[in-house]
Amino acid sequence: MGEDGESPKINHSFLRDYVTEADVISTVEFNQTGDLLATGDKGGRVVIFQRETESKDESEELGESGEYNVYSTFQSHEPDFDYLKSLEIEEKINKIRWLPQQNAAHFLLSTNDKTIKLWKVSERDKRPEGYNLKDEEGRIKDISTVTSLRVPVLKPTDLMVEVRPRRIFANGHTYHVNSISVNSDGETYLSADDLRINMWHLDITDRSFNIVDIKPANMEDLTEVITAAEFHPQHCHLFVYSSSKGTLRLCDMRESALCDKHSKIFEEPEDPGNRSFFSEIISSVSDVKFSHSGRYLLTRDYLTVKVWDLNMEKGPVETYQVHEYLRSKLCSLYENDCIFDKFECVWNSTDSVIMTGAYNSFFRMFDRETGRGVTLEAWRESSKPRAVLRTRRIYTGGRRRRGDVGVDSLDFTKKILHMAWHPAENIIAIAATNNLYIFQDRVNAENL
């Protein structure tokens, strides 16, 4: 697959590898049309990019246009302090999810560890002029100077993007929120923390329904936490949540109000040949995504991505090795905490390709039809705008080719955790620390 195009986020760093902690991107999400791309960072800011549409000629070639430029930036969450526990509440944006568009304005949900906010993003490109009681600067006129009445008219102005918080869903979570997911009914959404999942109505902020609670009566007995959750893309009563033990639970809200009892549980039996003290940790699912069709689930654990068929609970239908060469390094990765890194995974628009991140600024794509995987790199030094990405290889033995990267020279600080795939086209957004890379597929552009 040839890909090109790069729009890095503007970040001027004078020291080469110096990264401002607050600029580290923590989530990336396209909206339902793909025209807008939102990123959240550790500093609590949200940056929205908009795709350029060249409206010059009608017969514009798909894929030719489409540079993403900054549309709006706003501070979503501020750092907070929990006085009772004497602990800070990070402002880092954990997830952003767009609502389906219903009118001219766009809505998105953004969440940090504790609070979810609904933001309205609207454009204003006209303003009324010619008030009777106010002058141009907005000062109240002296009534005695008004001699005639006129009707204010709307005059075009420069485009202004306004972002306003419309709802704040606070105090719903004791533990850290790791996922939010908008329901297909367009009215509700779920938010999941380590031990509980709540369902909210978008218009109601002062209460939520608790639909899953896995907190044990005695915290000493706690052995499993919720790691991700998502609503089914079509069935508004179904959702799935993943756990740190590598299980997926599909729940049907029609069965009971509290969905502690799952409808289906997806679990792969442990491979006895690979068992070690780290088996459980590497089986922990860091991300779960429904396919667009709603038939499959995609999960990411530390070393693999797996595709599950909703109709088959006993194991995944496909397993792809992301970086199996790390299996012998698990102890070191445990020591430096890299083994706890939470990688995301995404489907392409047709559910034929899956993608996930790895270390050393690498990310992996797997073609489900052929079963083959490819390694690509998101690194400023090695890609120029509009250059074709070349595939990379990790050297794990055999004949070493030029350009192969040895396992021991991988940079574990450069991790690709967050990414998004355009809902309709082959455009991907990759977050690499504080940079955002947008890659576009040229080859298939004409086929879309």
Added chain:
Amino acid sequence: MFSKGTKRKFSDGGEAISDESLLGARVASSYSLQRQSLLDMSLIKLQLCHMLVEPNLCRSVLIANTVRQIQEEMTHDGSWHMVTEAFCSAGQSPSERLVATEVLCRSREQDAEPKLFSVISYEGCREEEVVADETLCSVSVSNTVSNVCLAGRMGQCWEKSELSGVERDEEVLEDSRLGSGEDEEIATEDGASTESPKTIGQVFGTFEIKNGSPGPDSALEELFSDVDTSYYDLDTMLTGMQSAPKMGPYDLLDSLAPSHSSPSIVSTPNCRSDLNELDHIMEIIVGS
């Protein structure tokens, strides 16, 4: 870890029994040493998450589960003989077999080159690589020393001195993760390797107060006895109004009590715990 280049010959039954058992004993002690170091590493990780930001519960749970797993295994083990009996008995199901036990049961397995100590694996750490980059770590070659190295830009190394009898010193660990806000600095600690199941609860205890349940640390209990804990009922208050006695770095170690009579395990001297309690109380009073 066996120093590079040493080939361990597959010894038949023809060899002297003492040689084989000596090799086995060395292997077993290496395995338990490495298991011990994994346990210590995990305990340190659990202790050090009391920072400004609330610790990651998922990470804590996974580390605690690892600790439990090691603990379970250590209670089932006890001595070399027990291990061989348990794992080398005929018909042992593969699911019970940790890779490390391949070493212990070499005479019965047919693997050409078993993955030695995959539990704590150092395959990627070649001696010459480590020596070449001195900033990473220093290597002491000894078959009872375990080195953990991640070459490349991590620049991190954990070095342990030789185990002699029941005493062991841990070197200072420096975590030089780039771009991470966490700052883990581990003070030199002595011994203290076993833990009781209560430790797990104490770790998660930071997330809520345990109403009325008697903590093992009575000094802390007294300190907070005037706090009205009924107010912090999780079930009725969704605003996350819980707290627990904030634990200093020494508390987990203090509460470690030797619960198993494993001969190779060191128990914390009791006089040290009094001193640390005092330190902790001073910390709270001074508000450091």
